[in-house]
Amino acid sequence: MDVDPFSFAVAADLVVLTIRERVLHVLLVERGIEPAVGMWALPGGFVLPEEDAEATAYRELAEETGVTAGVHLEQVRTYSAPDRDPRGRVVTVAWLALAPDLGEPSAGSDARSARWWPVSDVESGALSLAFDHVAIFGDALERARAKLEYSALATAFCPPEFTIAQLRAVYEAVWGVPVDPRNFHRKITGTPGFVEPTGEVVRDGGRPAQLFRRGPVSQLQPPFTRPEH
Amino acid sequence: MDVDPFSFAVAADLVVLTIRERVLHVLLVERGIEPAVGMWALPGGFVLPEEDAEATAYRELAEETGVTAGVHLEQVRTYSAPDRDPRGRVVTVAWLALAPDLGEPSAGSDARSARWWPVSDVESGALSLAFDHVAIFGDALERARAKLEYSALATAFCPPEFTIAQLRAVYEAVWGVPVDPRNFHRKITGTPGFVEPTGEVVRDGGRPAQLFRRGPVSQLQPPFTRPEH
DNA sequence: ACAATAGTGTCTATGAGACATTATACG
DNA sequence: CGTATAATGTCTCATAGACACTATTGT
Numbered sequence: 001m002d003v004d005p006f007s008f009a010v011a012a013d014l015v016v017l018t019i020r021e022r023v024l025h026v027l028l029v030e031r032g033i034e035p036a037v038g039m040w041a042l043p044g045g046f047v048l049p050e051e052d053a054e055a056t057a058y059r060e061l062a063e064e065t066g067v068t069a070g071v072h073l074e075q076v077r078t079y080s081a082p083d084r085d086p087r088g089r090v091v092t093v094a095w096l097a098l099a100p101d102l103g104e105p106s107a108g109s110d111a112r113s114a115r116w117w118p119v120s121d122v123e124s125g126a127l128s129l130a131f132d133h134v135a136i137f138g139d140a141l142e143r144a145r146a147k148l149e150y151s152a153l154a155t156a157f158c159p160p161e162f163t164i165a166q167l168r169a170v171y172e173a174v175w176g177v178p179v180d181p182r183n184f185h186r187k188i189t190g191t192p193g194f195v196e197p198t199g200e201v202v203r204d205g206g207r208p209a210q211l212f213r214r215g216p217v218s219q220l221q222p223p224f225t226r227p228e229h
Numbered sequence: 230m231d232v233d234p235f236s237f238a239v240a241a242d243l244v245v246l247t248i249r250e251r252v253l254h255v256l257l258v259e260r261g262i263e264p265a266v267g268m269w270a271l272p273g274g275f276v277l278p279e280e281d282a283e284a285t286a287y288r289e290l291a292e293e294t295g296v297t298a299g300v301h302l303e304q305v306r307t308y309s310a311p312d313r314d315p316r317g318r319v320v321t322v323a324w325l326a327l328a329p330d331l332g333e334p335s336a337g338s339d340a341r342s343a344r345w346w347p348v349s350d351v352e353s354g355a356l357s358l359a360f361d362h363v364a365i366f367g368d369a370l371e372r373a374r375a376k377l378e379y380s381a382l383a384t385a386f387c388p389p390e391f392t393i394a395q396l397r398a399v400y401e402a403v404w405g406v407p408v409d410p411r412n413f414h415r416k417i418t419g420t421p422g423f424v425e426p427t428g429e430v431v432r433d434g435g436r437p438a439q440l441f442r443r444g445p446v447s448q449l450q451p452p453f454t455r456p457e458h
Numbered sequence: 459a460c461a462a463t464a465g466t467g468t469c470t471a472t473g474a475g476a477c478a479t480t481a482t483a484c485g
Numbered sequence: 486c487g488t489a490t491a492a493t494g495t496c497t498c499a500t501a502g503a504c505a506c507t508a509t510t511g512t
Contacts, residue, residue: 005275009234010309010320046234049318053309078307078322080239080282089278091239091320093307165464183502185465206463207509222454222500394491412475414492435490436482451473459512466507472500479494485487 011092012056013044013133015076015140016065017119017174018099019157024119024173026137027064028129029111035086036130040117042137043108044092053093061097063108072098072156076140084132096140098156148174150223152194155214161198163209164188175226187224193217240321241285242273242362244305244369245294246348246403247328248386253348253402255366256293257358258340264315265359269346271366272337273321282322290326292337301327301385305369313361325369327385377403379452381423384443390427392438393417404455416453422446 016027028040043064047056054073062068076094084090105114121127122137129137147153154170155162168184188194195212202209245256257269272293276285283302291297305323313319334343350356351366358366376382383399384391397413417423424441431438 003278005238005240006236006317007278008237008239008276008320010237010239010318011234047237047309047320049232049236050311052311053307053320075306077304078282080276080322082279082281088235089239091237091276091282091322093309093320163464180502180504181463182465182467182504186467187501189465203510204463205511206461207465209464223452225451225501392491409475409477410490411477411492411494415494416474418492432483433490434484435488436492438491454474461510461512463510464508466505468505469503471502474497474499476496476498477494478496479492481490481492483488483490485489 007089009088009090010047010053011044011090012047012053012060012095013042013092013136014057014060014064014095014097015042015137016061016097016099017141017144017157018101018116019170019173020101020116022169022173024176025116026119026122026141027105027114028117028122028127029064029107029114031110031130032107032112033110038112039130040127041130042094042133043111043114045108045110047093054095057093057095057097060108064105064114065099065102066106067099067102070100070160072153074143076136076143079132079136081132092136094136094140096143098144098153100157100159145174145226149225150220152214152218152220155195158214161200161211161213163202163211164195165209167195167212171224171226177227191217191220194220236318238317238319239276239282240273240319241276241282241289241324242271242321242365243286243289243293243324243326244271244366245290245326245328246370246373246386247330247345248399248402249330249345251398251402253405254345255348255351255370256334256343257346257351257356258293258336258343260339260359261336261341262339267341268359269356270359271323271362272340272343274337274339276322283324286322286324286326289337293334293343294328294331295335296328296331299329299389301382305365305372308361308365310361321365323365323369325372327373327382329386329388374403374455378454379449381443381447381449384424387443390429390440390442392431392440393424394438396424396441400453400455406456420446420449423449 029043045060058068076096078093080091107114157170164185171179193215194217196215198211200211258272274289287297305325307322309320336343386399393414400408422444423446425444427440429440
């Protein structure tokens with residue numbers, strides 16, 4: 001026998017995205033323990049002996065935000081560079097979580113604080129992250145942007161009932177580009193199963209808007225592509 | 230401190246696909262050591278202390294096929310169910326590899342034999358796999374099928390120089406559906422940067438076909454969608 | 459009335475898909 | 486010559502994108 005292979009730690013790190021005041025935000029925690037104390041990082045933690053990585057992701061999500069219901073969670077990819085964590089061989093499974101606006105987060109036990117940051121602050125490099133978390137963040141963000149095109153994922157950013165305009169605001173916030181309201185409305189309502197009308201309307205200083213909930217369809221065929229991609 | 234988190238093994242498992250005689254095949258090994266001796270499984274192995282998971286995948290690929298150059302390798306996802314391996318907590322990172330027809334594989338040290346199997350034998354359930362390898366295989370196969378639509382991945386199944394008909398055979402083998410030769414030709418040659426003509430031709434009992442090599446473009450815009458998806 | 463937002467209609471350019479036609483080899 | 490495969494052309498229908506227009510509220 002060469003070497004004991006059972007000497008790795010496995011972690012789950014989360015890229016939690018939400019939309020606050022029409023701007024895409026990511027949840028970050030200020031680290032309260034070594035290593036990288038005081039730096040901002042993705043929320044996450046070690047996989048426990050009886051857990052799979054998805055359970056770890058849900059647990060960490062609940063610790064930081066207080067909720068798991070109604071949140072979309074999907075695996076992005078795994079990062080395993082030998083030197084990515086100074087504590088030793090820590091392999092991390094990255095998860096993308098999309099949530100409706102959740103309010104202020106609560107810092108976990110090993111964090112000094114937690115807050116929502118505009119993704120542009122991280123993308124621009126104005127805010128640097130611990131470990132390889134910038135790369136993880138970038139991969140997850142691109143996944144979210146790409147998936148809006150061919151899936152019904154955008155509804156994951158909305159409350160259970162929403163208007164077409166709210167859904168359009170999701171696309172505009174995630175892609176960072178304006179979307180034509182008329183064509184968007186035709187596209188969405190013309191895709192059977194994407195959204196279903198509730199019959200209710202909501203009033204807000206103009207013609208009342210129909211309320212919808214997400215429909216059974218998860219794949220958009222044909223896709224709704226972002227401009228100049 | 231609760232529990233030592235450094236008690237996991239991390240493995241890399243490979244779904245290696247190739248096309249042999251117009252049929253999509255997957256590389257499988259017959260296990261020669263416990264557990265699951267005698268069962269067919271995906272090739273793979275443990276990540277070593279100084280490696281990242283990608284290096285492990287390349288190493289295993291070289292051991293089984295003898296080559297790594299010219300092979301497309303990409304991460305699929307990670308499987309971490311606590312009971313997925315009877316030896317203990319083994320988390321595996323799955324990789325998708327696409328290769329031109331490579332000839333017969335060689336069994337690694339812990340394998341009794343290795344061979345190419347038609348993917349239909351695994352998909353149909355006629356051949357069952359060890360551990361959770363059927364699920365891994367299914368996820369990787371679907372990834373390959375989906376990526377043909379919006380990327381230039383199909384060229385990874387071809388030798389450095391190929392004809393449009395060869396490339397079309399890739400789509401037909403992976404998707405399992407016929408593709409119209411005329412529309413395919415127009416679509417491929419009409420997408421700038423997908424393939425580049427070498428100027429050479431190849432003769433095979435009809436009008437000679439132009440040879441092409443892959444171009445710099447990796448994303449297909451607009452995509453080439455499979456029928457009735 | 460006017461402003462504001464929701465929702466519909468119309469036009470055009472582009473691409474997919476079906477399929478005819480031409481081009482260039484071999485026997 | 487016929488047969489086989491490569492490559493191009495033509496037609497139709499569906500959809501994206503641009504944008505005019507109508508509908509229904511609040512002030």
